[in-house]
Amino acid sequence: MNWVNIIDYLRNNIKTLKQVLYLLMAATVIFDVFMPRHEAHFFGDKIPGFWSLFGLICCILLIRLMKGLSHTVLMKKEDYYE
């Protein structure tokens, strides 16, 4: 089995791969709408699709905020301590 060929095949068909992933995302949200719910520990547990939004927003905020903080305060040259 040649792993490189499999990976190359996936890379060459990136469009199909993307479509599959979008379908999968849609499917999880639809599943969440019709899923039986009990034992909510948090208000978000009752809202369908809440965790999708949570994942997307947290991911974007994390990148934006931390990159901003890094560029303004934290980032130093690699020989900073020498």
Next chain:
Amino acid sequence: MNNFIHPALFFILGAFLIPALRGRIRQIYLLIVPALAFYSVLSMNTGVYGEINYLGFNIIMGRVDSLSMVFAHVFTLMAFLGVLYGLHVSEAEQHMASFFYVGGSLGVVFAGDYLTVFIFWEMMALASTFLIWFRREPASLKAGFRYLLMHIFGGLLLLAGIFLHYKNTGSMAFELIPREGAGFAEYLILSGFALNAAVFPLHAWLPDAYPEATVTGAVFMCAFTTKTAVYVLARGFPGFEVLAIMGTAMTVYGVCYATIENDMRRILSYHIISQVGYMVAGVGIGTELAVNGACAHAYAHILYKALLFMGAGSVLMMTGTSKLNQLGGLYKYMPLSLIFYVVGGISISGFPLFSGFVSKSMIVAGAGEAHHPVLMVLLLLASVGTFLSVGLKLPYFAWFGKDCGLKPKEPPANMLWAMGLTSFLCFFIGVYPKALYDLLPFKEAAAEYHPYSAPHLSETVQILLFTGLGFFLLLKRLQPEAKINLDFDWFYRKLTAGFMRFDEKYIQSFDSAWGEIYRKTGLKLTMIIAGFFAWFDRWGIDGVVDNTAYGTVWIGDKARKVQTGDLQNYLAIAILIIFVIVGINWFL
């Protein structure tokens, strides 16, 4: 029934034989030792073994219960995998250091009193420092010293706490500490343990030291130090609110830094802080479910984190760099390493069917059921960051992204085998969580918990998929940069450098000015005082001594003249003296 052989014995005594063996025989020996230790853990029964009374202290070397068993189980298993990964290393001393290191953490796990804990605790710190130094780079040497100093500091906190605790209670027994009874001594012990668990703000030693360790040493280090600390926290301090809060803070702090780091092993180090945060939070929440979760997560984490360090280590070993900005396009040359790494990456992210899913969720559910919704949401936020950095960013920029032009080979077979076996275990725990849950300290709570429920599956898959979407939307912004980021180690690295400058500028200049003053005035003053003493010596002391001597000579000279050798004279003098004495008596 007494079938307890302390597994640390295999490692600590076994280490001494390593330099005597060569080649294939040594390799077989290195694998047999952890295998025997693993077998001894499997075959031991609960109970208290090796109790000795020494100098009035009750020393317990072997306390075996369900909590120590689960940690010993994964430690010995991990030792086997780690040795397999490092089998190609020919230097005996590297293997010895890792054996002592593993022995130390097993010693802590089975210790029933604080003295034993402390001794093995320090053994771990020292042995692991060598795993950094053996990289033999100037940066490693410095990082190793900083690592050692931090751990000595932590050890001293622990020791001070132990002494105060002993003074207050009169007992050295290492037992559960009730929250109401915890005073200054207990909190000192807690901080000593917390430093090893890399609890914020005592965490900076970890991302400072681990990226500088040897490729194989880092695989051991990421497994033992922090998880031994989780064990002692779970043993002594479950239910301490402060741990729940600090642990959750760690999970978020770690993922925040991992987002902006460039070095692969530094990213993974920050994720140790993050993942250990889950365990610390689980211990802090303190319910049966949460403590079970902490143990399960420690077990799963040791395996997948080692796997991640193995993957990153292979890249470092084969390309000579672990900086993401210098890597890219490696999938054509190291596809197996990529696949094994990705198994680790999706395990840590908590994908269904992999180990993180069945362990992390236990802690999150524990937080939810104990009515800590804020902690629960923050823990889920951290899992977004985990998938983002470890599951997506790191493999993307190392194995895909732009082609860096490097054409490395796959690592040696033993490393691939170690990664393959660990990958299998991550998968196995994910699909058959009962194997892990059966080891946990609270069996009933573990049996009641079912990770593969519809809401949990839905929540996890949604978070993961949409994190992936966010990653690809902001891919350009995540471009790795050849920079470092400040962390709390700034305080001891820059402040000590500042102190050295202060020392050079003020203390040292005062010292040299003082020297100058002394040379100019002090020397003259000394000469004057010395001159006086020379005069006094000559005329005072010498005068007395010399005149005494002259007097003695004079008396001797006179007395000599009396000794004529003439018997008549002697008799006359003797009779004269008698008369004088009688006369004196008569008149008095």
